Amino acid sequence: MKITFFSSKPYDKDSFNKQNEKFGFELEYYETHLGPHIINAIENTEAVCVFVNDKVDAQVIESLAKKGVKVIALRCAGFNNVDLHAAKASELKVCRVPAYSPEAVAEHAVAMLLTLNRKIHKAYNRVREQNFSLNGLLGFDVYKKTVGVIGTGNIGRAFCKIMLGFGSEVIAYDVAANKELAALGVEFRSMEEIFKHSDIISLHCPLNDQTKHIINSTSIPSMKKGVMLINTSRGGLIDTKAVIDALKSKQIGYLGIDVYEQEEELFFRDLSTNIIEDDTIQRLMSFPNVLVTAHQAFFTTEALQQIAEVSLNNIKMLMEGKKLDNIAAQLA
Ligand code: NAD
Numbered sequence: 001m002k003i004t005f006f007s008s009k010p011y012d013k014d015s016f017n018k019q020n021e022k023f024g025f026e027l028e029y030y031e032t033h034l035g036p037h038i039i040n041a042i043e044n045t046e047a048v049c050v051f052v053n054d055k056v057d058a059q060v061i062e063s064l065a066k067k068g069v070k071v072i073a074l075r076c077a078g079f080n081n082v083d084l085h086a087a088k089a090s091e092l093k094v095c096r097v098p099a100y101s102p103e104a105v106a107e108h109a110v111a112m113l114l115t116l117n118r119k120i121h122k123a124y125n126r127v128r129e130q131n132f133s134l135n136g137l138l139g140f141d142v143y144k145k146t147v148g149v150i151g152t153g154n155i156g157r158a159f160c161k162i163m164l165g166f167g168s169e170v171i172a173y174d175v176a177a178n179k180e181l182a183a184l185g186v187e188f189r190s191m192e193e194i195f196k197h198s199d200i201i202s203l204h205c206p207l208n209d210q211t212k213h214i215i216n217s218t219s220i221p222s223m224k225k226g227v228m229l230i231n232t233s234r235g236g237l238i239d240t241k242a243v244i245d246a247l248k249s250k251q252i253g254y255l256g257i258d259v260y261e262q263e264e265e266l267f268f269r270d271l272s273t274n275i276i277e278d279d280t281i282q283r284l285m286s287f288p289n290v291l292v293t294a295h296q297a298f299f300t301t302e303a304l305q306q307i308a309e310v311s312l313n314n315i316k317m318l319m320e321g322k323k324l325d326n327i328a329a330q331l332a
Helices: 010-020 036-041 058-066 084-089 102-118 120-128 154-165 179-184 191-197 240-248 279-285 301-319
Strands: 002-005 026-029 047-050 071-074 093-095 146-150 169-173 200-203 227-231 252-257 290-292
Touching: 010 026, 010 301, 036 058, 047 301, 058 084, 071 301, 084 093, 093 301, 102 120, 102 154, 102 200, 102 227, 102 252, 102 290, 146 154, 146 191, 154 169, 154 179, 169 191, 240 252, 240 279, 279 290
Parallel strands: 002 026, 002 047, 047 071, 071 093, 146 169, 146 200, 200 227, 227 252, 252 290
Antiparallel strands: none
16 A cells, blocks of 8 residues: 655655554655645555644545545644534545644743744854853743743643643633643643733644734734743744834743744755745845744654554554544544
8 A cells, every 4th residue: 555745855865764664565765745645645645644834625636536545644732723614525535643742842942932032043153153252142930930832732731731830820721621731830820921921822723714914913012021922833824024123122021932834835845055035034034033944843752653653553543444543523
């Protein structure tokens, strides 16, 4: 049985080839994203394996179904890029990897928080140029600061636990409060209260109709002046233009983003010799208090191994007609 991969990178091949020793599938890798331009190349494939920026819309799904594809396997947690209704209509099964290493993403969020606060990105460059001065590198204690967390699922929960370890006051909002976290000392409050009271806000909810642009020109003024905002979840949670205005007015004091609304044109590629046409990301990167990483929060050895193993097992189970917990939520 053949699985065709899209948006594949050398590290995907390494981890999937290794895990596939246990499964014995035929694996075919394309570096290009999945889209109408590549459909004709798909032959004798039962499953396609896609990543965060593959747009699996109704047109693509219809073409996949005509080609005999039975399974769309997301090698990521989020599934906002797949038209689940179209998949259901075409009788294609959609599976994902709900929790490969929540700690990997939570730890990256903390890395961004500390880098921005203690200005490690500035210090690294400065010391290399033999500038040992401390001017401009002043940070603050994270201890006893109020950290607001939006979304306390797998990643948000891991993030809350790390921040409790720092001795921070952790407050959180989720559509369903987490009893385990509440017992550990996390206070569940409304979204408005998170905005009002937090020194640092970290986003860990999925992107959907309710959460799109939750950080916008109305919510930002209700936050503490100089707030730190961290987003390792999905770019669409933030209205980027509103955030740029707030950085200019100093209402937002620090911004750390691992995800960006228009990232599919940029991330996961080496564009170092290209002219970047996206003025919004260029403006963002011009701020000294903004840190951008290119969707790397998941990128640890442990997470890659888990992603490969769970994805291949998902496909095996679905092709054998077995019941699977990892099918994308709306289809469950
Ligand atoms: P999860 O499903 O375990 O948790 C999501 C939580 O958000 C749940 O507790 C849910 O109740 C809550 N939620 C849903 N709607 C909400 C709303 N309107 N307001 C507040 N909370 C809401 O997911 P997870 O594994 O913790 O992942 C969270 C997100 O992180 C994913 O959706 C994905 O977009 C992103 N992610 C990013 C990376 C990366 O590399 N940057 C890697 C993995 C996941």
